[in-house]
Amino acid sequence: MAPSADNEVALEFRFFRVFKDGRVELLQEDDEKIPPSDNPATGVRSKDVIISKEPPISARIFLPKLKQGSKFPLLFYVHGGGFCMRSAFTERYHKFCSSVAAGADFIVVSIEYGLFPSRPLPACYEDSWAGLQWMASHVDGNGAEAWLNDHADFSKVFIAGNSAGGNICHTLAALLGSVGGLASGRVKVEGMVMVHPFFGGVDKDDMWLYMCPGNIGGSEDPRLKPAMEDLARLGCQKVLIFVGGEDYLKACGTNYYERLKESGWKGSVQLIDQPKVGHSFHIKDPSSEKAAELMENFVSFLKN
Template identity: 60%
Template sequence: MASSGSEITHKFRYFDVYKDGRVVLRHPITEKIPPSDDPLTGVRSKDVIISSEPPVSARIFLPKSADTTQKLPLLFYVHGGGFCKQSAFSRKYHNFLNTFVAEANVVAVSVEYGLFPTRPIPACYEDSWSGLQWVASHSNGKGPEPWLNDHADFQRVFVAGDSAGGNISHTLLVRVGSIGLPGVKVVGAVLVHPYFGGTEFDQMWLYMCPTNSGLEDPRMSPNAGDLAKLGCKRVLVFVAENDDLMDPGKRYYEELKKSGWAGSVEIVENSGEKHCFHLLNLKYEKAVDLIKKLVSFVKQE
């Protein structure tokens, strides 16, 4: 007869919770790959430690064209994974950002934040904010990372993320608009298939965030006040037709337009596609189109 501890009390999309308090993730541990100098694109990458306590790190990507004569836009990227899986160091995200950096000719910083259950929400928000502040610490050219000191234009910074990373990107923009980010101008933001409230995933997020304020928590259900003070001028939102999160993404777009925010927002619907399809095959025609749209958004004057 099974012990009471083996009884599952909550079944979520990505993990089960047992009566004895154990949380068992359903997905395999994410394979992490080292940074590299890519012979095909010429993009170089390296890993940096942002904070040891709490543990926050990042992978930095530098395009082949980088030299000391011209500063390049900087992309701060927040990976997805339902707040409980994936990594800035996974093959999936390494290859995506390597490709994007080569095509957009930008410097990219991909933050590695704490995941549930080891570090419950709000660790992901706080770690990502620490990462963005660390990036900003280089705006005077005297930060700890030479690649950022030498090559990044801190008046052309973009924040982007997919799924949970899109959600986290929103919270970063609210903070930038509320308290500022000295030395940095966040020009635009990209939210790819963002994870907001209004679906079966709501209860999972509430469980992962013990300090939540319910279904109306502004981190999951952005309110007009927060939307109105986003700290950037342009926002691009992607939604996918066959994604459970499509409606929340569309609602975010509509609410942002009505909020009184002074910037411009655009939405792109990926017809016939599933959640974050582009990460599965970067050579797939529609994935290529998504990346091209992202590149044009960053290059837009």
């Protein structure tokens, strides 16, 4: 018997399929979300905050163990998941951000952005930019969130993300280069970390283009294929890129590194190539020796 029209697949991509009636079905089960919690071993506390009700944007904030009169630098983190999965509120990303907060003595703001298909691209870029601006709005100590008002040092701010989050971070850095910083130029982003970032030129190009119906120029969209002019004016001073020897997206990070060096950008960029590791392995298996190595380099970049 032939399948009913409702169950006929029109398109199938790496992470989801689209049925002829317009329904979208994710092909991977998503991780369960967990509530914020405190870590008595490290002293890191966490809480969830609402940045915007419409569109719905939120974040999880991680505060390191307080010391007398202490102020902490800031990291704005963007999770991965192919623009259609994962969350800042899952156990894996909670543990990663909590570990960074403890190891680097940084406040971490982990953004919860809109995902396809409920909110097609460019929602993820717009939400992340809104979250970064919200974070910077606390620079005078009179924002909506007390932890940022009381404990954030806005003289040292970084952005970071893995996979799709690395891609989003590039767009944030390009925007920063265009507008000259945040909060009317009073907040400058010092550096960016990209772990196994996704860009065009791989088998997921068609998927990204489908998720972003308003793309600019198809595969030449600067969010998919970073433009040389955006790279040349990247709004930070230093960049660290991680690639994995067995990551199917390795060429994305390597190509970004080479193009950034060729662009005329005046900052410094470092590439760390870890052999025999796959895509976002550090999120899936944080206890591994290679994940500890990645964390050490990640934290060192933030602190130094």
